[in-house]
Amino acid sequence: MKNIGFFKTFVLLGICSFVLSASKNYSSDSKVIYALYSHKDTIKKDVWLAPEWADTIKNILPVNPENISAGEELYNMYCFSCHGDTGYGDGPAGGSMGTRPANFHDQRVIKQKDGAIFWKLTNGNGNMPPYKEILSEKERWQLITYLRELGKQP
Known part of the structure; x- marks a missing residue:
């Protein structure tokens, strides 16, 4: 048996x-x-490129304290768990994904046009969810406005 x-x-x-x-x-x-x-340090870093035409999309919002603050609130709700409190891609959930989340202080991210980042936020890729159904267009631009400020901080 x-x-x-x-x-x-x-x-x-x-x-x-x-x-x-x-x-x-x-x-x-x-x-x-x-x-x-x-x-x-050996976690895979995939290169994720937006289509070239995405570079032509322009941010519809001015860079002001109101939009930066709104973007920070959105970042804390949706992004920090993967990208980290300071945007280095070292959040508690990010390290377990196999592909490291974007580091907003990295020159490859900083050099991207706002439209490319907007396209990525809208469409998602892999572990990064698409936010077109979750965040309004204004909220996605507020988030990008905050990401630009976050990337300037040491």
Whole structure:
């Protein structure tokens, strides 16, 4: 009787191994997986580019204390858990995602046009959700206004 339970477990493990090895997303390279989760500095950094035409989108809001403050509130509600309190991409949820969230102090982010960031906020990518249904157009621009101020801080 005990042999039948062992046999069923063995067959189930074999089937699971086969399914995982056939999966497109499965990687048997345990060194890469270990590196992603064991060393903060080796977390994969994917380059996410907005389409070129997104650079032509202009911020509809003026940079003023009211819009910056509103953007900060939105950041604290929706962004800080991944991007961190100070915008370095080191939030508590961000490190566990496999791809490091954007660091708003990084020159690659700072050099992006507002329209490219607006496009990214609107459409999302991977672990970054699309905010077009969650935030109004004005709120997305307020958030970008705050991100620009955050990126200036040391």
